[in-house]
Every structure is written in structure tokens, then in C-alpha cells.
Amino acid sequence: MNFYNPNNRNNSKKQDGTIHKWNSMMPRNIRRDQQSSNSQNETSNSNIAAIAGNWIEAVGTIIAAIGSTPSRIFTEQTLTDFNLIGNILEAGGTAIAAEAGSELLDVVGDQLQAIGNIAVVAGILNSNEQSSELLQKQGDLLQVVGLGMTIQTSGQLTLLQTIANTGNIIQLIGNVIQVFANTNSTEGIVTNAVGAWIQAVGAVITALATE
Secondary structure, three states: OOOOOHHHHHHHHHHHHHHHHHHHHHHHHHHHHHHHHHHHHHHHHHHHHHHHHHHHHHHHHHHHHHHHOOOOOOOHHHHHHHHHHHHHHHHHHHHHHHHHOOOHHHHHHHHHHHHHHHHHHHHHHOOOHHHHHHHHHHHHHHHHHHHHHHOOOOOOOOHHHHHHHHHHHHHHHHHHHHHHOOOOOHHHHHHHHHHHHHHHHHHHHHHHHOO
16 A cells, blocks of 8 residues: 655655756767766877887988998888988878978978978989089978977977987988088088988987977
């Protein structure tokens, strides 16, 4: 036998209200968690891309430096192939790093470096000696401009950011040396090789400091 209790209706209304509030709160919390999770995933993917891009670039600069260094071990064709492969890797690495960039100047700077490396590749593949030299010099200049845009000159930097910035400055110095090196002379070839190795050292430093 059931007895009517007027308080049951009030209790039922309170329970319904509590359930409604709980249900209305759940999607918001879930949405916040999803947004937070998506944000963390995007940051993680961006960091991975930046690390991968900078290390690919660093490996490319080392290979290109080997190709720019006069050697009795490797033939001229092998050195040219090293230079070609190195610049292709540099272009790919900086393009990946550009996709991971958050600052406009960094993105544009990396893109210019990638275009510069492509110009160098085009110069290496060009059979005309004058056109080849011109394209390579233009490519080096584009890399100088691109690197200059990525160097941070203001604001408080963390230790890793300072190290990465130093690496970019060293790369810039190496590229400038290559721009002014006259590769038609023995001295100029050596100077170009020195610039290539300075750039390689800077790229490795930048890669090591990428977080």
C-alpha cells in the first residue's frame, strides 16, 4: 500500500533540477578537457616538427660542408653530390621548421632559407657556369636574409632560446662568409668551406637547443 506524501513531489523536483544541472555541466567540462587535450597535442606536434626540422637542417649543413671542402678522398662529382644532397636536406628541414613556427618573422625567415637552399640546388644543377654561380650566390643571400629575420634582438629569452639564437647568429656569419667567397680561386674555395663549416656548427647548436 502506498501512502501519498506531498514532500515526494518537491523531492522529485529537486532531484530533477540537480540532474539537469549536472547534465548541463558535463558537456562543458568534457569540452574543456577536449580543448585542453587538443591544445596540448598541437603544441606537442609543433615541438616535434621544430626538433625534426632543425635536425634535418643540421645534418644537411654538415653534408653540404663536406661537399664544399676540397678533398683528395672524394672525387669532384662526389663533392658536388654531397653539396646537392646537403642543400636539399637543408631546404626540407627549414620548410618543416617553418610549419612549426609560431612567430611570423620566424616562419617567413625559415621559408626564405628554404627558398635560398632551393636556389643553391638549382645553381648546382645548372650547366652554365655563370648562371650556376649567380644562383648559388643568390641562394646564399636569401639564407642570410632569412636567418637575420629569425634572430631575436629584444625581449627576455630563456637559456635554450639564447643558445638557439646564438646558433642562428653563427649560421648567419657562415652564410655571409660564403656570399663573399670567390669560389673561382683556391683561397676563395677554402674561405667558402670555412663558411660552410661555421654554418654547420651554428645549425647543430640551434638543433640542440630546440625544445
